Amino acid sequence: MSVVTSVRESIGRSINRPVSYFAAEWERMAPRERRWVAVLAVAVVVVSAMLGTYFVFSNISDLEDGNTEIRKALAAIAKHRNEYLDAKARSAAQEARIGFEPPQLTADLEAAAREAQVQIDESTERPTTPAGRRYAQHDVDLKLRQVDLQSLSNFLRRVETGPRLIMFTHLSIKRRYSEADKLDVELTATAFERLKEDKAKKKADNKTDKVEGKDK
Numbered sequence: 490m491s492v493v494t495s496v497r498e499s500i501g502r503s504i505n506r507p508v509s510y511f512a513a514e515w516e517r518m519a520p521r522e523r524r525w526v527a528v529l530a531v532a533v534v535v536v537s538a539m540l541g542t543y544f545v546f547s548n549i550s551d552l553e554d555g556n557t558e559i560r561k562a563l564a565a566i567a568k569h570r571n572e573y574l575d576a577k578a579r580s581a582a583q584e585a586r587i588g589f590e591p592p593q594l595t596a597d598l599e600a601a602a603r604e605a606q607v608q609i610d611e612s613t614e615r616p617t618t619p620a621g622r623r624y625a626q627h628d629v630d631l632k633l634r635q636v637d638l639q640s641l642s643n644f645l646r647r648v649e650t651g652p653r654l655i656m657f658t659h660l661s662i663k664r665r666y667s668e669a670d671k672l673d674v675e676l677t678a679t680a681f682e683r684l685k686e687d688k689a690k691k692k693a694d695n696k697t698d699k700v701e702g703k704d705k
Contacts, residue, residue: 584683586654587624591617592680594629597653605644610634617682625682628658633674635665641674648678655680 518526566573595612602609611632620626633641641662648655659677 586652587681587683588653589683589685591625591682592627592653592655594627594655594678594680597651597655597680598629598631598648598678601647601651602644604647605640607633607636607640607644620681623684625684627680627682629678630659631674631676631678633672633676635668635671636674637670638672641672653680 595614598612599609609631611630613630615628615630618626618628633644636644645657649657656679657676658679659675661675663673665671665673
């Protein structure tokens with residue numbers, strides 16, 4: 490006798506035992522009990538079929554809803570593609586204006602002031618501070634005295650449209666009572682430096698060491 494035949498007979502005996510048992514029990518049942526068992530079996534089959542159908546259609550509905558959302562998202566992306574590309578181009582242009590070298594903020598401000606015929610009476614450079622993990626922030630406080638509105642506007646425009654990304658994060662204007670058309674102005678000019686990878690990593694490591702030192 491081969492192994493396959495032996496396995497087949499073993500499986501057949503395993504199946505025949507419960508079948509024979511249920512067949513014997515069925516024969517011992519009264520006709521009324523048989524009807525109840527048959528009705529119960531049919532009910533179980535019907536309920537199982539209904540639940541299976543429900544879950545199948547529910548999954549199909551979920552898939553359809555998911556596909557609808559995906560189509561809407563793709564349509565929105567296609568609709569706003571040009572806006573996204575414009576925003577990406579502007580962001581790349583700003584990144585290029587920031588650069589990897591420390592900004593010559595005071596020199597750029599003085600050059601813009603000469604072009605706008607404005608005199609910077611006082612300038613105070615603040616210590617460099619981190620601006621996230623990739624940038625360092627440079628700030629300079631300025632004071633302009635007896636400047637007219639047109640000259641101030643030209644100075645601000647020349648600074649903010651220059652080759653280096655510089656913005657004014659603080660602006661305080663006071664009118665001079667002795668000269669109605671003259672203003673005293675206090676400003677804070679801010680520029681950023683994009684850190685190189687090794688420099689940014691070193692900065693992050695130093696920050697981690699400080700935190701660990703505090704925990705100890």
